[in-house]
Amino acid sequence: MGRYAILFVVTLLILFATGCGKKQVSAPPAQNVLRYALTTEPTTFDPALVRDGPTIDMLFHVFEGLVQWDENNRLRPNLAERWSISNGGRTYTFTLKKGVKFHNGREVTAEDFKYSIERACDPELASPVSATYLNDIVGALDKLNRKAKEVKGVEVVDRYTLRITIDHPKAYFLAKLTYPTAYVVCREAIEQNGDEVNGRRLRINERCAIGTGPFRISQYIPGSKVVLTANKEYHAGAPKLDGIERPIVLDASTRHAMYERGDLDIVDVQKGDLLRDRQDPVLSKELHTFDRAAVFYLGLNQNVFPPFKDRRVRLALAYATDKDAIVKVALMGVPQKANGIIPPGVLGHDPDFKGIPYDPEKARQLLAEAGYPGGKGFPTLTLTFREKTPDLRRxxxxxxxxxxxxxxxxxxxxxxxxxxxxxxxxxxELPFIHLRWAADYLDAQNFLSVMLHTGAPENVVGYSNPRFDALCDQADKEQDEQKRVQLYREAERIAVTEDVPWITLYFQRDVELIKPYVKGIRDSLMGHLPHVTTTIER
Incomplete structure (x- = not known):
């Protein structure tokens, strides 16, 4: 064999061995552990403080509440085995499931729920979300505002019976209890190992993240990974997995390469990688799409950027936004254009609502009327979005x-x-943001009242309209579902077509690569559900 022939063969062998740097592996891992990345560093280990989707996805494997979502997007019992509603829709009486244990082996009682809700409303904890998700409970806001020492509306009837009273009948209240602020936490673990707040051990860290969930936190290496170990004594039956490993990988391209090497079993697909994945003979068979009850939008902060105080400016930007082009070009045609705020699958969504059309001529006219003809004199506008997220950048x-x-x-x-x-x-403090709001529960209240009502904690753009507020207030308390829907839709039209605090862009549709040996994933419009039935087939 000649010298060049030998060199050619050696080169081929090297390329074969290395897979050209991106070897696609579909064999299951040696251990019975599911591996998928955290796309951010965990923002907290405390369910009363968490407010971002990636961290919630980790924590709801560890902590649980009274009720939970199923694969059909319906509420079902969890730590409460049943409940009754009385007092004209204001009082909920929960009967707890007996024998449920924290990860430390102690049984959960009604006292634990009272402690957990009152801790979440402790002003010293300074929860950024309790005023949004627990505010309906009588006395919750009083405790948050230092006007009371306990939450009056949470009562322990006996060891296994909890009574919660809210301020008005609200059709969505039970669904709000799926949010982490209502999860039960272990008092003695916090008082022994929690972080101190003004001399009291009050805040949960990874050492005292003791819940009742199907997995427990066994390791956290900042900047590296979170490891969850199966709770073999889980009250609903031991998970089929031995554990879940969550490497912390902020860069989307790195995550994708890890999946191709066989280091991850599930990975999110950014649209810039989608065409190649669709053309790949292996990866194309592992692509999956999931509709989500979430909307991506532009937020226009009227309190920080003076030109946004002029409604004509906000309308001009809305008419100049070509959503169809964004969906087609930047996002490969995957998501659905958002004409309104309320996503499909959420009570109140109107499939016939057209919103504001793309009309650049009208946009220029409005901007000129506002005193900025051709953009002259308009100050530079800074658009802020989450780092290392190619879809947002595009x-x-x-x-x-x-x-x-x-x-x-x-x-x-x-x-x-x-x-x-x-x-x-x-x-x-941000003038112009590109962000997502994902449903915590499938009700228009979670998008309109929570996000845009005057004074709402999540209203970060300074929007205020008494007409909008009145419609939301009425809808929040209305018990007739059809009337509620009509009221919310009227409020949505005001926000979208008249006031424009947001410019909605598209409704979320996730694309994921999932190894063929991963089976039994449960999914809902809010995302994948805890991995209690997920298996690694060998």
Whole structure:
């Protein structure tokens, strides 16, 4: 064999051995452990403090509440085996499931739920979400505002009976109890190992994250991974997995490469990778799509950016936004264009609502009427979004170009670390944001009243309209479902077509690669459900 022939064969062998750097592996891992990445560093281990989807996805394997979602997007019992509603819809009496144990072996009682809700409402804990998700309970806001020492509406009837009274009948209240603020936590674990707040051990960290869930936290290495170990004594039956490993991988391309190497079993697919994945003979068979009850939008902060105080400016940006082009070009045609705020599958969604059409001529006219003809004199606008998320970057770049071309406006793009982004949102200091709101429960109240009502904690854009507020207030308390829907839809029209605090872009549709040996994943419109039935087939 000649020298060049030998060199050619050696080269082929090297390429074969390395897989050209991206070897696609579909064999199951040696251990019975599901591996999928956390796309951010966990923002907290405390269910009373959590407010972001990636961290919630980790924590709801560890902690649980009275009720839970199933694969049909319906509420069903969890730690409460049943409940009754009385007092004209204001009082909920829960009978707890007996024999449920925390990870430390102690049985859960009604006292634990009272402690958990009152801890979440402790003003010293400074929860950013309790005023949103527990505010309906009588006395919750009083405790949060230091006007009371306990939450009056939470009563222990006996060891296995809990009574919760709310301020008004509200059709969505039971669903709110699926949010982590209502999860039961272990008092003695917190008082022994929790982080101190003003001299009291009050905040949950990874050492005292003791819940009742199907998995427990066994390891946390900051910047590296979170490891969950199966709770073999789980009250609903031991999970089929031995554990879940969550490497912390912020970069989407790195996650995708890890999946191809066989280091991950599930990975999110950014749209920039989708065409190649669809053409790949192996990966194309492992692609899955999931509709989500979530909307991506642009938020226009009227309190920080003075031009946004003029409704004509906000309308101009809305008319200059070509959503069809964004969905087709930036997002490969995967998601559905969002004409309104309320996603499909959420009570109140109107499939016939057309929103604001793309009309650049009208956009230019409105901007000129507001005193900025051709964009002259309009200050540079900074659009902020989460870092290391290519789909958001691609969308933001198209927004920047559309506004430059159609309006003569200069938009600067700013990627921000996720935790810092959330903190800045809390301070309501960002003028222009590209963000997602995902359903915590499938009700229009979670999108309209929670996000845009005057004074609502999640209203980070300074929106206020008494007409909108009145419609939401009435709908929140209305017991007739059809009337509720009509009221919410009227409020949505005001926000979308008249006031424009948000410019909605698209409704979320996830694309994931899932190894063929991963079976039994349960899914809902809110996302994958805890992995109690998931298996690794060998």
């Amino acid at each position: 969308t933001a770049e198209m927004i920047k170009e559309q506004y430059r071309k159609q309006l003569g406006i200069n938009v600067e793009l700013r990627e921000m670390e996720w935790g810092a982004f959330l903190d800045a949102l809390d301070r309501k």
